[in-house]
Amino acid sequence: MRERVYIFDTTLRDGEQAPGFSMTTEEKVQMATQLAKLGVDVIEAGFAAASQGDFEAVSRIASEVRGPTICSLARALEKDIEIAGKALNGAERKRIHTFIATSDIHMEYKLRMTPEQVLERTREAVSFARNFTDDIEFSCEDATRSRKEFLYRVIEEAIKAGATVINIPDTVGYAIPEEFGDLIDAIFNNVPNIDKVILSVHCHDDLGLAVANSLTAVKHGVRQVECTINGIGERAGNAALEEVVMALKVRKDHFGGLTTGIKTQEIYKTSRLLCRITGSFVQPNKAIVGDNAFAHEAGIHQHGVLSHRMTYEIMNPEDVGFPMSRIVLGKHSGRHALKKRLEELGFQFNEEIIERIFERFKDLADKKKEVYDEDIEALIYQEFMKIEDHEPLKVIHFQVQSGDNLMPTATVKVSFNGEEKTATATGNGPVDATVKAIQKALGIEPALQDYSIKALTPNTDAQAEARVVLEYEGVRASGRGVDTDIIKASVNAFVDAINRAIVRKKYILQRREVREEGTV
Ligand code: KIV
Ligand code: ZN
Secondary structure, eight states: SSSSSSEEEEEIIIITTTTTTTOOHHHHHHHHHHHHHTOOOEEEOOOOOGGGHHHHHHHHHHHHHOOOEEEEEEEHHHHHHHHHHHHHTTOEEEEEEEEEEHHHHHHIIIIOHHHHHHHHHHEEEEEEEEOOOOOOOEEEETTTGGHHHHHHHHHHHHHHOOOSSSEETTTTTTTOOOHHHHHHHHHHSSSTTGGGGGEEEEEETTEEEEEEEEHOOOOOOOOEEEBBBBOOOOOBBBBBBBHHHHHHHHHTTTTTBBOOOGGGGHHHHHHHHHHHHSOOOOTTOOOOTSSSTTTTOOOHHHHHHHHGGGOSSSSSSSGGGGOSOOOOOEETOHHHHHHHHHTTTTOOOOHHHHHHHHHHHHHHHHHHHOHHHHHHHHHHHHHHHHOSSOOOOEEEEEEEEETTTOEEEEEEEEETTEEEEEEEESSSHHHHHHHHHHHHHTOOOOEEEEEEEESOOOTTOOOEEEEEEEEETTEOOOOOOOOSHHHHHHHHHHHHHHHHHHHHHHHHHHHHHHHHHSSO
């Protein structure tokens, strides 16, 4: 039995497929660089054949990120596998992950293929993929709803054709831990040569059991777990990497001392980076990385923790890099201090970009006495992680009048796909008036689903962070804006959300073409 559990991170593929989590290529490279620092064994960088954007992201990560194996997903089709192989060209170590559905319902209604055809396709896809690399992962999509005897046959054929990792996805999050453990035992007992490959699982969280199922599988001999940061992923998400890894570490007594290569002190930083990039934050009570994960409010708990930490804490916050004090920079802090802090926060930039960030930082430090981590993260997000070089919508200028005896009125000048437009509107408050003026100028009315604003740090000179969730042309997107002026922060968040919806729609349309041709 291997002593190591391999961590296969699919944040950039399955995670990114979820509504509201799409990332630009630049953002994916940042995330992949941090995942490498975190120590994941495999980064599934995308599904190269899905769109030009996916192809670019996989190729850039393959050529720029060192350490983990870089992987691309591919349907069991020669053209997908060929594109995946090309995208992975620059990788130090590469893996092609090919898959096909094996459940009756998927084969009949989605693939419209007979079981024999699926077997044939499995053989062809795996052996074709061997032309590009020796590291081939094969997944039986919807494995947990597949007939067991058929599942064994497909796995056996994939191994014969040269697969080195066999993945058992619980695609629709249907499995119950005990039953999933029995399935893993059955695969070990019935598939010839299963000991020659690494058995892997990929669990979805539709019943809130993704982590429990993954850990049960490990207990039954599985040695690769597929997971995502913060548990993001299709529908209810995937197994959360941080929960799987910390459960194995904290309960190593239960798991027979199995280890992972994860540097757990990097967990919090990685989780925050993903939140910043996607604009989607975890709930405060989220295990391991939520704001309250190590907070003790009740007096009895506080007393216990102060006398002996382990009375109410089963792990140390430092073990996951949870910040216990907030480091503050100010206008006298130099480049070196800023650079060090950026690295500690998980950002990797070249000298030229650091210089630009430093200039922005100085401007902000002039406005604010103390610059907190939240300010630095917000500044980077605002300035350097724009969703595209050419954002479709930009606010050129806005002006608002508001007071206790005035009807709030805003005038805006925007540019939309290069065309300038101006409009004036009144509203129920200055933010409402400005948003209405933008909508009037564009002639659109996205459905606003959520809007919130909060001060990032203490004091009245704080930067305000606004968040907006809206639906535009059938696409849900979230946006964030940060500024010391709350109206500007709100407008920026609104504009960011519209731009993300437009970019996301473009990706979805490209991906839909791929889906219509086959599976996924
Ligand atoms: O959930 C799933 O089945 C997948 C496969 C492509 C591994 O994401
Ligand atoms: Zn999945």
